[in-house]
Amino acid sequence: MSSLKRLSHVLLITLGASIAATSVQAAEQVALDTGRIEQITGLKGTYSKQEDVFKVTKPRSDVKVLVDDWTMPPFMGLTSYAAFKPAHGSMVMMMGDTVLFEDEVNPAMSAALDAGLEVTALHNHFFFDHPKVYFMHIGGTGDAAQLAEGVKKVYDRVAEIRSAHAEPQSVFPGHIADQSSINPTPLEAVFGVKGQVNNGMFKVAIGRSATMHDVSVGNEMGVNTWAAFAGSDDASGG
Template identity: 70%
Template sequence: MLRFIFCRRFIVAAALALNLATAHAADSVSVLDTAKIEQLTGLKGIFSKEENVFKVSKPRSDVKIQVDKWSMPTFMGLTSWAAFTPTHNGQAMMMGDTVVFEDEVNPAMSTALNAGLEVTALHNHFFFDQPKVYFMHISGMGSADQLATGVKKVYDKIAEIRAAHPAPATAFLGAIASDNKITPASLEAVFGMKGQANNGMFKVVIGREAKMHDIVVANQMGVNTWAAFAGSDDEAVVDGDFAILEDELQPVLKTMRAQGINIVAIHQHMTQVQPHYLFLHYWGKGKAVDLAKSIKKALDVQAALHR
């Protein structure tokens, strides 16, 4: 009889503990204030009960776009959006895709980064589009208010650019000298390494290492960071590629944008690679030494993450 009573009390206690744990878990999962998200973003949204996601959208109808000589309706993939889902302890996760023209990409990216959002990809969706359209993927973890405010800042920056210049620009500001006369020595001093000279141009390449299908792949197989310089020492251009691990992406992006280097693509080059590398393509204009110093700062930030 005593054993029966003890077992019964144990079962009741266990059930109460389970109920309390379940209630606590339920309490720790936040509920989205969808009206507040609409207020902060200035956009109407749609709630998916099945996925517990609230999504706001903003069609890019302010500029007429042709793809393959066909006038493209926004319904066919020309809509910016941001989706929010609750996580735990009053926090939320946001993911989104932002339709941007070439002159909007970098100001919008800087705005997103400064607002505490992450930029996770930048690429095209179409060929033969006029004007050229790109898609900047964003994400974030934090309070729904902070994330929604960040999204609004990005959209406002895009609107500000188009209000000032209704037609998308066709070039970055700054000049590039017509004759290539880069001085290698000054750039080698910045990077602390020898580079390659070719017809007045200069290039440095820094190899990294990974494995694909258990085979080591490195510099010559395309796992590398590089910077190539052309023009003159005073009117130069740099373009290149960063081989970058996922935890390096946001710090390097922030450094590059703070230095005025334009980001032109963020994507992958390989599959089945360990560790997983992303590749960040960039373009900058200015004095060659200043450009080299900007790239070196990003390299130093990248290296510091693994010390």
């Protein structure tokens, strides 16, 4: 057999194996149980056949939001969602964006992390919005029911907060001392690095090394993670 014929034979075998592997993988994917997702989240969803994605949505119509003194309808960007798509085998991928107000961010993030979800971003979309609106991206890969339960826990936590206070709170609970008196020693022990002290405040910056345009950059160029503390040891803001 000539070299060309042998190469063609190998290519055909490889191509056939690839097609077979793709077919097996597709066959192993489990169809989304959309009814179960709706049951767990308590939300109605829509299915995109083209992308094989099922999405549940929750408009934030419970709080009036003004942008430049104009009342913004949920359709304009105030709707939380969670989208589910089959992944490998019986696994499902979930990605979502959660509309939050300032006093909901910490509790909602804790609820997501405690439920095993990933929090991949937290940011704002608007200028001159009142009350301030934030968007928390969540995600995860695993059992569809567990992911849906995680989404439900996040939404339930938000509902609990709004049930206790109909209007979003604009301040943190407690009072931060006007004159700072932070003891740096316990914080340095936690972070494992020395920090900076200034008028009773404490700041730590943990640098990393990187390369940009073939130039080495590090802590002083801004490649760092930092945290600053003000107030007292009992009540501080950071």
